[in-house]
Amino acid sequence: MPRTSPPKRQQEDAAAAPAPAASLGEQAYIAIKRMILTQELRAGDQINVAQLSEQLSLGRSPIHLAIHRLDREGLVDILPRKGILVKAETIDSFLELIAARLLVEPHLTGLAVDNATPALLERLRAVVAAGWECNQRQDRLGSMEIDRQFHQLLYAAAGNDILAEFAGSLLDRSMRLWFRPPAGKADKPNVAELEDLYNMVERGDKKAAVRRMEQHIGSVRGKFLSRE
Incomplete structure (x- = not known):
């Protein structure tokens, strides 16, 4: 027998159901x-x-x-x-971490562009808007969480769970940089880089989005080395 979709009311109830509590x-x-x-x-x-x-x-x-x-x-x-x-993150281990991110994240970004849906774009747009609010408040912890959310949305959209999990662990390790004393005023806030990425994903410009992700990760490398 052909499969039938559940009634609309049932779908709405499932979407509205609270997420299970974390273990x-x-x-x-x-x-x-x-x-x-x-x-x-x-x-x-x-x-x-x-x-x-x-x-x-x-x-x-x-x-x-x-x-x-x-x-x-x-x-x-x-x-x-x-x-x-x-554990401490040494210069050598951090550079290895960035090199690994450069291998994985641009690839996931390209896949995310291929798989982009209106729902993904809406969520990315909301994250960027929240990121500008955090930037205005100079909320470093909030900005870090925004960065994680944006990246993880792209990882999930790519459709490769193994690479997404690996990229997430690399990202979390590099999050320590957010809490190191700043070396000076950045030329461009992090959320502006995320907004650039969003615009490229929205346009479906895969090549530009992959290149922008490479530049975004490269900027993390530059910020780390400027503090040494």
């Missing part, structure tokens, strides 16, 4: 990662599961799950019988 492991992962990215936990800090469990009011099992996930992402080192070390 305890996911909650721990998000909380600890945010502490690292915002430098509440600094590179070189030694922490332990008991300390994090008490601080976050979560059991040890979800903390263990989160720590092993962060270890796989390269944000912490698990030291047997010593605890957990928040």
